[in-house]
Amino acid sequence: MDLAELKSALRAQLWESRRSLAASDIASAAAGIADHGLAWIHANVPQSALVTAYLGVGSEPPTLALIEALHGAGYRVLLPVCLPERQLGWVEWHPGIDFARSRYAPVQEPVGPLISSEDALRGGDGRPGVAAVLLPATALDTDGRRLGQGGGYYDRFLARVDALGARLPTAAVVYDGEVFTAGAVPADRLDRRVGTAVTPGGLRPLGSVADDVRSGEIPR
Numbered sequence: 209m210d211l212a213e214l215k216s217a218l219r220a221q222l223w224e225s226r227r228s229l230a231a232s233d234i235a236s237a238a239a240g241i242a243d244h245g246l247a248w249i250h251a252n253v254p255q256s257a258l259v260t261a262y263l264g265v266g267s268e269p270p271t272l273a274l275i276e277a278l279h280g281a282g283y284r285v286l287l288p289v290c291l292p293e294r295q296l297g298w299v300e301w302h303p304g305i306d307f308a309r310s311r312y313a314p315v316q317e318p319v320g321p322l323i324s325s326e327d328a329l330r331g332g333d334g335r336p337g338v339a340a341v342l343l344p345a346t347a348l349d350t351d352g353r354r355l356g357q358g359g360g361y362y363d364r365f366l367a368r369v370d371a372l373g374a375r376l377p378t379a380a381v382v383y384d385g386e387v388f389t390a391g392a393v394p395a396d397r398l399d400r401r402v403g404t405a406v407t408p409g410g411l412r413p414l415g416s417v418a419d420d421v422r423s424g425e426i427p428r
C-alpha cells in the first residue's frame with residue numbers, strides 16, 4: 209500500500225467507528241470539546257483575538273458549542289469556506305448566521321463576506337490577524353501528525369501560515385480514542401503537524417511540533 213492508500217484505509221476505519229457512536233456520547237462530547245477548546249484558546253491567545261474554528265458535520269466531533277463558547281467569551285471566530293484548488297477562505301461566525309453546503313466538499317459553510325486566507329492571517333483595518341488555529345482531524349498521533357478528510361485544505365493553509373512566518377498555535381479536535389502512538393499516523397512532507405489535541409476528555413500537547421510554536425503552558 210502506498211501512503212495515499214494507507215491514509216484512505218485508515219480514514220475509512222475511523223469514519224466507521226465514528227458512525228457507530230451513540231447520540232448520547234456525541235452530546236456529551238460537545239460540552240467537553242467546548243470546555244477544553246475554550247481553555248486552550250484562553251491559554252494561547254490574547255483576549256478578543258481572532259481565531260479559526262470549523263463546524264463539525266456528519267460523524268465529526270460536534271463543535272457548535274465550542275464556536276458559541278468562543279464567541280461568547282469575546283473571541284472573533286472564522287470558519288472555513290472551500291475555494292477552488294483546495295484553498296480555504298474564511299467567513300466570520302456570529303449567532304444566527306446561515307449555513308449552506310459547500311460547492312466542493314460535503315460540509316456546511318457560513319454565508320457572509322469572504323475573507324481570503326492571506327487577509328485573515330495578516331489582519332487589517334488596525335486589527336491583528338488570526339492568532340490560533342482550531343482545525344478538524346480524523347486521527348492524530350502523539351508526535352502531532354494529523355490525518356484529515358483527504359482534501360489537503362488545511363495542509364495548504366498551514367503551509368501558507370509557515371510561509372508568512374506566522375508562528376501560530378494549532379489544535380485539532382478528535383475523539384479521545386483517536387490520538388495514536390507516535391508514528392501511527394502515516395504522513396509525508398506536505399502534512400503539517402499540530403501542537404495539541406482537543407478531545408471531549410481534555411487537552412493533549414503533542415510532541416515534536418516545533419517547541420517554538422507552543423507558547424506558555426497548556427493546562428491539562
Ligand SMILES: Nc1nc2c(c(=O)[nH]1)N(C=O)[C@@H](CNc1ccc(C(=O)N[C@@H](CCC(=O)O)C(=O)O)cc1)CN2
Nearest residue numbers: 223262263264265266288313314315344357359361362
Ligand atoms: N467540518 C469540516 N469542515 C471542513 C473540513 C473538515 O474536515 N471538516 N475541511 C478540511 O479539510 C475542509 C473540507 N474538506 C473536506 C474534504 C473531503 C471530505 C470528504 O471527502 N468527506 C467524505 C465523507 C466523510 C465522512 O463520512 O465523515 C466523503 O465525502 O466521502 C470532506 C471535507 C473545509 N471545511
Ligand SMILES: Nc1ncnc2c1ncn2[C@@H]1O[C@H](COP(=O)(O)OP(=O)(O)OP(=O)(O)O)[C@@H](O)[C@H]1O
Nearest residue numbers: 215355356357358359360361362363364367398399
Ligand atoms: N501544501 C500542499 N501543496 C500542494 N498539495 C498538497 C499540500 N498539502 C497537501 N497536498 C496534497 O493534498 C492531497 C490531500 O492531502 P492529505 O491526504 O494529507 O489531506 P488531509 O490532511 O487528510 O486533508 P485536510 O487537510 O483537507 O483535512 C494530497 O494529494 C497531498 O499531496
